[in-house]
Amino acid sequence: MKVLYTAHGHATGGGREGSAQTDDKVLDLKLTTPKALGGAGNPGTNPEQLFAVGYSACFLGAMRFVGNRDKIPVPADAKVEAAVGIGPRDDGEGFGITVALTVTLPGLDRDRAEDLVRRADIVCPYSHATRGNIQKTLTVA
Structure with a gap:
């Protein structure tokens, strides 16, 4: 396969309780665990x-x-x-x-x-x- 585009991102912290960013910082997100999975349900995404x-x-x-x-x-x-x-x-x-x-x-x-x-x-x-x-x-x- 010839790769035409590669996206780069990373997560830091506790995985589901941390943060995630793309290399260009277009996405810069707080990660939280939903209540249904045992988390507090704080603001953020998953x-x-x-x-x-x-x-x-x-x-x-x-x-x-x-x-x-x-x-x-x-x-x-x-x-x-x-x-x-x-x-x-x-x-x-x-x-x-x-x-x-x-x-x-x-x-x-x-x-x-x-x-x-x-x-x-x-x-x-x-x-x-x-x-x-x-x-x-x-x-x-």
């Missing part, structure tokens, strides 16, 4: 929220790529919502995540929207990286 927005943006970009390539009009107000869950794995060896993507494509008929989502799932790097590793559902709203 890896699951970051994964959710990253996957949403990447999948939306994949739909636009496929739409341009395959002449499928992607509405300007298209939206991808991601729900990222975390919990203990069934094998008892750590934690795993789940992802549910809900795609809204106003004005696109259901068959065409579902076809676009299916094709985008093949193209999206996040989908490719996680394929077979996590429970994932795709829904066209």
